[in-house]
Amino acid sequence: MKLLAAALLLFGAVTLGRPGGVNDAAITGAGYPAKLSDYGFFSDLKARTPVARVIGYDLETALFSDYAEKQRFIYVPGGAVAKYDAEGVFDFPVGSALIKTFGYRQGGAFKAVETRLLLRRAGGWVAIPYVWNAEGSDAELKRAGTRVPVTFTDPSGAVRSISYAVPNQNQCKDCHALGGTITPIGPKARYLNHGGQLQRLVAGGLLDQAPKDAPRVARWNDAKAPIDARARAYLEINCAHCHNPKGAASNSGLFLELWRTDANAIGLRKRPVAAGRGSGGHEFAIAPGQADKSILIYRLESTDPGIAMPELGRATVHAEGAALLREWIDGMPAS
Numbered sequence: 001m002k003l004l005a006a007a008l009l010l011f012g013a014v015t016l017g018r019p020g021g022v023n024d025a026a027i028t029g030a031g032y033p034a035k036l037s038d039y040g041f042f043s044d045l046k047a048r049t050p051v052a053r054v055i056g057y058d059l060e061t062a063l064f065s066d067y068a069e070k071q072r073f074i075y076v077p078g079g080a081v082a083k084y085d086a087e088g089v090f091d092f093p094v095g096s097a098l099i100k101t102f103g104y105r106q107g108g109a110f111k112a113v114e115t116r117l118l119l120r121r122a123g124g125w126v127a128i129p130y131v132w133n134a135e136g137s138d139a140e141l142k143r144a145g146t147r148v149p150v151t152f153t154d155p156s157g158a159v160r161s162i163s164y165a166v167p168n169q170n171q172c173k174d175c176h177a178l179g180g181t182i183t184p185i186g187p188k189a190r191y192l193n194h195g196g197q198l199q200r201l202v203a204g205g206l207l208d209q210a211p212k213d214a215p216r217v218a219r220w221n222d223a224k225a226p227i228d229a230r231a232r233a234y235l236e237i238n239c240a241h242c243h244n245p246k247g248a249a250s251n252s253g254l255f256l257e258l259w260r261t262d263a264n265a266i267g268l269r270k271r272p273v274a275a276g277r278g279s280g281g282h283e284f285a286i287a288p289g290q291a292d293k294s295i296l297i298y299r300l301e302s303t304d305p306g307i308a309m310p311e312l313g314r315a316t317v318h319a320e321g322a323a324l325l326r327e328w329i330d331g332m333p334a335s
Contacts, residue, residue: 021040021051021052022039022040022051022053022054022075022077022097023038023039023040024077024095026038026039026040027039027075027077027096027097027119027120027121028094028095028119028121028122032128032141032143033141034140034141035130035138035139035140035141036115036130036138036139037138037139039097041054041073041075041097041099042054045137045138046136046137048073048101048112050073053076053078053204053205053206054073054074054075054099055073055074055075055200055201055204056071056072056073057072057074057187057192057201058070058072058197059072059186059191059192060190060191060192060193060194060216060218060219061217061218061219061220061230061233061234061236061237062186062191062237063185063186063237063238063313064238064313064314064318064321065102065313065314066150066164066313066314066315066316067152067154067155067160067316067318068102068103068104068113068164069102069103069104069105070100070101070102070103071100071101071103071110071112072098072099072100072101072186073098073099073100074096074097074099074187074201074206075096075097075098075099075206076092076093076095076096076205076206076207077095077096078205080093080094080095080096081093081205081206081207081208082096082187082201082206082207082208083208084189084198084207084208084209084210085188085189086189086211086214086215087188087189087215087259088188089183089184089185089187089188090187090188090189090207092120092184092187093120094121094122095120096119096120097117097118097119097120098118098186098187099115099116099117100115100116100117101114101115102114102115103132104150104151104152105152106151106152111136112132112139113132113148113150113164113166114129114130114131114132114139114142114148114166115129115130115132115139116128116129116130116167117129117130118182124181124182125181125182125183125184126182127169128141128143128169129141129142129143129145129166129167129168129169130142131146131148131166142166142168143168143169144168144169145165145166145167145168145169146166147163147164147165147166148164148166149161149162149163149164150162150163150164154316154319155320156319160316162315162316163315164315165312165313165315167312167313178241178244178246178247185237185241186237189214189215190214190216190217190258191217191237193214193215193216193217194216194219198210198214217229217233217236217237217258218230218232218233219233220233220234220237220321220324221324227324227327227328227331228328230324230328231324231325231328232258232266233258234321234324234325235256235266235325236256236257236258238310238321239256239309239310240255240256240257240258242310243255243256244256251273252272252273253265253273254266254270254285266286267284267285267286267294267296268284268285268288268332269284269286269287269288270284270285270286271283271284271285272285272295277306277307278295278299278306278307279295279298280295280298280299280307282294282295282298286329286332287329288329288332288333288334289329289330289331289332289333289334290329290330291325291326291327291329291330294329296309296325296329297322297326297329300317300318300321300322300325301317301322302317303315303316303317
């Protein structure tokens with residue numbers, strides 16, 4: 001009976017949440033709550049008004065996801081802090097959560113489509129998607145993923161209709177796996193170091209320090225920044241989670257981390273390991289001075305599932321991002 005009572009108490013904590021705060025048992029316990037509201041991250045879920053110790057953030061340069069707008073939050077449990085790292089992802093304690101909601105503007109108002117959670121449990125990070133109902137009042141667990149019809153207006157003013165893909169739980173690993181271990185991508189000093197975000201995380205008790213010399217990445221669409229810095233930042237956040245020696249594309253030999261300086265490793269005059277229709281008949285990943293002859297551009301501008309890169313997370317071409325990389329490549333000396 002005692003075991004049954006304990007189980008019922010845990011079930012109640014996971015499904016109902018704790019009044020006025022985050023349901024820590026939902027983050028660290030086995031299984032996953034059926035609804036996003038069960039975690040207690042927000043006092044007003046529809047408006048995504050965060051409770052204490054849930055702090056919003058954004059990235060200086062962010063991953064492209066079919067022009068979706070993203071609302072990001074970090075949660076760190078009371079009595080703990082994330083440890084700053086100058087180069088890699090911050091070291092988050094058990095019980096932390098990264099919360100990212102994807103959506104589109106409709107009539108000027110943000111309409112949520114899905115929320116992806118990264119939960120830091122004792123055994124490591126786990127990733128799980130939730131899909132919002134039509135009323136926008138809550139989101140339901142969708143471990144198998146789904147597709148949602150979405151219509152939006154892109155930056156050029158064109159109206160687009162797509163079948164938005166919510167990844168299944170296993171697909172989350174395709175981007176977040178580093179050496180076989182699920183790892184966050186965005187919460188690094190160089191992406192958070194703008195607008196006083198690091199300082200706010202320290203002031204909120206979520207981060208242990210915010211050094212004055214913290215690195216900062218270029219914003220990909222900042223015309224005042226050097227084009228090389230902008231292009232490299234774009235490639236890192238969009239591609240380097242796979243294109244690194246421990247990522248899903250490790251066998252490609254194309255490594256796109258920001259710190260790399262070897263020209264061949266980042267694609268210049270680099271021949272593909274395996275030729276196929278993904279190369280478009282081109283010889284090099286990046287043909288300096290010749291964007292039209294670069295495999296990288298060919299794949300970025302394709303929506304064919306067998307050609308397009310990144311492989312997941314988009315059904316459209318990021319025209320503005322591709323234009324940046326075209327300008328970058330065309331500006332390189334051809335010899």
